[in-house]
Amino acid sequence: MIRDKEHHVxxxxxxxxxxxxxxxxxxxxxxxxxxxxxxxxxxxxxxxDKTFPTNDCAI
Amino acid sequence: MDVGRHPKIExxxxxEVERVDGTVGAFDVTIRKKARYVDESKCTGCGACAxxxxxxxxxxxxxxxxxxxxxxxxFAQGIPSTYTIDPDACRHLAGxxxxxxxxxxxxxxxxxxxxxxxxxxxIDYSQQDQIIHRQVEAIVLAVGYEVLKPEGITEYGYxxxxxxxxxxxxxxxxxxxxPTAGHLYRPADFVGKKKMPEHLPHAKRLAFIQCVxxxxxxxxxxxxxxxxxxxxxxxxxxxxxxxxxxxxxxGMDIRAVGKGFEEYRLxxxxxxxxxxxxxxxEITKGPNGLPIVWYEDTRAxxxxxxxxxxxxxxxxxxxxxxxxxxxxxxxxxxxxxxFIKTRPFAPFDTTREGIFVCGCARGPADIxxxxxxxxxxxxxxxxxxxxxxxxxxxx
Numbered sequence: 033m034i035r036d037k038e039h040h041v042x043x044x045x046x047x048x049x050x051x052x053x054x055x056x057x058x059x060x061x062x063x064x065x066x067x068x069x070x071x072x073x074x075x076x077x078x079x080x081d082k083t084f085p086t087n088d089c090a091i
Numbered sequence: 092m093d094v095g096r097h098p099k100i101e102x103x104x105x106x107e108v109e110r111v112d113g114t115v116g117a118f119d120v121t122i123r124k125k126a127r128y129v130d131e132s133k134c135t136g137c138g139a140c141a142x143x144x145x146x147x148x149x150x151x152x153x154x155x156x157x158x159x160x161x162x163x164x165x166f167a168q169g170i171p172s173t174y175t176i177d178p179d180a181c182r183h184l185a186g187x188x189x190x191x192x193x194x195x196x197x198x199x200x201x202x203x204x205x206x207x208x209x210x211x212x213x214i215d216y217s218q219q220d221q222i223i224h225r226q227v228e229a230i231v232l233a234v235g236y237e238v239l240k241p242e243g244i245t246e247y248g249y250x251x252x253x254x255x256x257x258x259x260x261x262x263x264x265x266x267x268x269x270p271t272a273g274h275l276y277r278p279a280d281f282v283g284k285k286k287m288p289e290h291l292p293h294a295k296r297l298a299f300i301q302c303v304x305x306x307x308x309x310x311x312x313x314x315x316x317x318x319x320x321x322x323x324x325x326x327x328x329x330x331x332x333x334x335x336x337x338x339x340x341x342g343m344d345i346r347a348v349g350k351g352f353e354e355y356r357l358x359x360x361x362x363x364x365x366x367x368x369x370x371x372x373e374i375t376k377g378p379n380g381l382p383i384v385w386y387e388d389t390r391a392x393x394x395x396x397x398x399x400x401x402x403x404x405x406x407x408x409x410x411x412x413x414x415x416x417x418x419x420x421x422x423x424x425x426x427x428x429x430f431i432k433t434r435p436f437a438p439f440d441t442t443r444e445g446i447f448v449c450g451c452a453r454g455p456a457d458i459x460x461x462x463x464x465x466x467x468x469x470x471x472x473x474x475x476x477x478x479x480x481x482x483x484x485x486x
Contacts, residue, residue, distance in 0.1 A: 037480075039228050039476050039477075039480065040225070040226060040227045040228060041227050041228060041229045041230070041231065041472055041476065042108075042118070042120055042225060042227040042229075042230045042231070043230075043231045043233060044108060044230065044231065044232050044233060044234055045232065045233035045234040045235055045450070045452070046094070046102075046104065047233060047235045047450065047461075048450070048458055048461050048462060048465075049233035049235070049449045049450025049451070049452075049456075049461040049462070049464060049465045049468075050231070050233035050450070050465070051094055051465075052461070052462045052465035052466060052469075053231050053233055053449055053465040053466070053468050053469045053472075054094055054097075054100055055094065055097070055100075056465065056466050056469035056470075057231075057469045057472060057473070058097050058099035058100050060469070060473055061099070062099065062472070062473070062476070063099050063100075063101070064097075064099060064100045064101070065100075065101045065103060065225050065227065066094065066100055066101065066102050066103060067103045067106050067107065067108055067122060068102070068103070068104045068105070068106065069105070069106065069107050070104070070105065070165055071104055071105045071127070071163075071164070071165045071169065071171075071173070071175040072104055072164065072165040072166065072169030072170055072171060072172075073094060073095075073102065073104060073169070073170055074165075074166065074168075074169060074170070075235055076235060076236075076238075076259070077458060078152075078166060078168075078169070079152065079154075079166075079259055079262055079263065080259075080262050080266075081262045081263075081265040081266035081267075081269070081328065082265075082324070082328055083324075083458060
């Protein structure tokens, strides 16, 4: 889809929404710069024990 | 995981945006990369430094229910796996600061254990914040939300009555990677103790209080959306730990809206989770030092009180704490709730062209919805960026 030049986008936040939007854009061919204020990504979801509805581990 | 490895993603962790100049198609973003005092290119994430570090501080990842060292990794599987020194907690950095300010040298205490132990020579106490620039064509804000700390709701006794916790604190209590290694102990039995005491009793009676700070005319009128489901999930997981355990959910109604959600609620009912239609009036400290929940069962039309081991408050989903500052930096507007403003027919566009938003930053959303929103926002970014590029090419 993107052939002529590389397009750069910035994503702010490395939680579940930020991770998904970054992966989607990167898969489309965009170059993504992701900024996260904490030392590592994962956001609130990484604090959850398990997630509904399958009770799978959040990480 | 894939984010750290993806060739088309540059991960700038421990960083914050300072300012945004330009317009759609040509933004210039100034980013502050905070000093970790650890060289990212050298640190192997082995953890020898944290093992030897003598300074303990409450661990924010475990919501203060556990402790971490002054040199730390935010959580074990975190990406990047680089360690970080907390400049407010580290003795050595405090010593260096005091030295700089000209304090009496004999009184300055320095440590430096982590630098001595690190085989990769990754510790760098002289590291400074770095200011970097990135030229981008569009920006997505996925800055999340703030969980209400319910101290202000004094009738629920959070911070005053022992063993009253928020739902995210309870998640850490349930988690195998949490402070109790997955044993459901009452927090008052171990928090603040130097060592985890042995032979602690397991919590047997749990109360989940819904709409703490949400759907409340005195506070936030909005429904936080995901709390009904996370309370049901936490009750089910707790019962999986211990089927004898009693779990009560107190709420005005259960909003199980979504595919499979109602079935999940029914499953909870079948395994013995009790649902009480009520609005809890007060939580007090009982004679055994345990929380007592005072409530009216609106079906029985009677007021009851009942003792529990742990009371879990489903506290509200609020806009990010720094939302007003963020709005100023990015030149965008907030809505009447304080979340990032969007339009009904452009649900992922902010009020500034080329800046988009998804997830809880635009209002409460559960995990599947946040994921769906993120994919929608990605499509919207692609549309706008390519349109802009075409406009430029035509000129």
